[in-house]
Every structure is written in C-alpha cells, then in structure tokens.
Amino acid sequence: MKRFYFYIRYLPEHVNCEFLAGKCIRILHAYQTRFNIRSIGVSFPNWEQSSIGRTIAFISESLQALTTLSQQNYFVQMAEERYFLISGVQALPGEYQYQEFIYYRERRLEKESASAIKRELKRLQSRAIQAGVDYAPKTSERGCVEIPFAHRLSFGSSSGADFLLFIGRLECEKKQLSEFSSYGLGNRSEFKGTVPCLRPLICDR
Incomplete structure (x- = not known):
C-alpha cells in the first residue's frame, strides 16, 4: 500500500532538538488519541548518536490523517513564527528501495x-x-x-506530569506491519511499525 509523509525542520540555528521532538510527538499523541487512530509513525531522518536531529517526519498510509495532523494549531503557529519549516504531504516515491527502521520506546x-x-x-x-x-x-x-542506545526526550503528559521518553532505533530488512503506538512508535519485541529512511528525500538546508 502507498505511504505518505511530511516533515518538520527546526529552523533556529541554536535549538534543543530533543525538546522540540518531544513537543511534536506530544501533538501526535494527542491527535491520535483524540481520533482513536494508530496509523501514523514518526521517523528521524537526521538521527545521530550526538542528536536526534533537527528534522522529524510523519509517515502513514492515510493521506487524510497526515494532512489533518500537519494542520494542527501548534505546528501552524510555529511555522508562522519561523521556528518550523513544514513540508507538504507527499507520496513516498516508489522507485526507491528504502531502509526500514523501527523507532521504539525503550522502557x-x-x-x-x-x-x-x-x-x-x-x-x-x-x-x-x-x-x-x-x-x-x-x-x-x-x-x-x-x-541499546536511545535518545532521551522530555515529555509532558496531559495530566501535567513530566517524564522522560527514551526512543531507540532498530534496523529492519523490509517493511513490516504499519501499526504504531499513540506516540507514533513501533514495537521492537513484536517487530512491527516500521518507517522508511527519508534521508535521501529531504534536503538538509
């Protein structure tokens, strides 16, 4: 089945990428919880050991779900204030052989x-x-x-309690079942919820 994606790049020169990634995942969590869906996964195209990267991407087989997510108030406001660059929702080109990853919660x-x-x-x-x-x-x-290595994100729950969300990454040979948690993360133990590596499709500038 065809997959779609859009990405957000954090524009300030000096930025806490882990903090903003946590904020973006919180928006995704609230959105998927509100509509009771689990069809959107997150990806980090610029993932490195030193940083989770200044780009976060969202992938889904539902064009409508991604389009609505991209229009959430927080994203729109941050784009208007020039903190975020938000791409349009695009179909994943079919001519590539993608490296697949499972981004999972390291409990x-x-x-x-x-x-x-x-x-x-x-x-x-x-x-x-x-x-x-x-x-x-x-x-x-x-x-x-x-x-395994994991990035640490600061995350605030709807109840007002803050906690740390640790995200690890697992390489996969091929696409697996597109089932995600409300945070957009896959399941490492059940080996599902893969997302493609979008690095070749996203300009670093």
Whole structure:
C-alpha cells in the first residue's frame, strides 16, 4: 500500500532538538488519541548518536490523517513564527528501495530514570500507608543489563506530569506491519511499525 509523509525542520540555528521532538510527538499523541487512530509513525531522518536531529517526519498510509495532523494549531503557529519549516504531504516515491527502521520506546531506561524511581517509591509508600505498615525500601539487587542506545526526550503528559521518553532505533530488512503506538512508535519485541529512511528525500538546508 502507498505511504505518505511530511516533515518538520527546526529552523533556529541554536535549538534543543530533543525538546522540540518531544513537543511534536506530544501533538501526535494527542491527535491520535483524540481520533482513536494508530496509523501514523514518526521517523528521524537526521538521527545521530550526538542528536536526534533537527528534522522529524510523519509517515502513514492515510493521506487524510497526515494532512489533518500537519494542520494542527501548534505546528501552524510555529511555522508562522519561523521556528518550523513544514513540508507538504507527499507520496513516498516508489522507485526507491528504502531502509526500514523501527523507532521504539525503550522502557528499560525509563524505569531507571530518577522520575520513574520517585513515582514508584511514592506508589509503594501510599500502598504501605493504606495497609497500615511501615515502608522500608528494598536494596536493589538488579544485575548489569545491556541496553541499546536511545535518545532521551522530555515529555509532558496531559495530566501535567513530566517524564522522560527514551526512543531507540532498530534496523529492519523490509517493511513490516504499519501499526504504531499513540506516540507514533513501533514495537521492537513484536517487530512491527516500521518507517522508511527519508534521508535521501529531504534536503538538509
């Protein structure tokens, strides 16, 4: 099935790419949640070890869903203020053999973050109070676990709570089922939700 895409480039010379990527994903999350769809995936054409890159792209088999997403108020406002360059929605050219990636949520790193540990501690303390017992934190006995590289994005939930969203990337030999989370991410363990590498299609300037 034909896929479509559009991309956003962050225009300021000095910019926190991870912060803006988190903001864009939050808009996507709100949009897909509101309309109960999971058909749009995210891609990072300029992904590097040092940065997630100053471009974020959205891919879907639904032209209508992508067009509506590109017209969300936050995107339009940032474009009007010259913070964003937003491309038009385009069909993915069929003559290329695309490298496919799964961008996924690395929950193992999230569980190790300070905010996650604090939330878990608060939950356990509340449970102990309800049970009428004193809470004594256990010493961690977890061994060393090798976790793939992931970029860390600051993300604000609709409830007002901030947390870190860790995004990893997995290379795939071919396109897999286009099912994504509300954040536009694929599933690493189930090996689905691939998006094409758009680097050859997007000018860096």
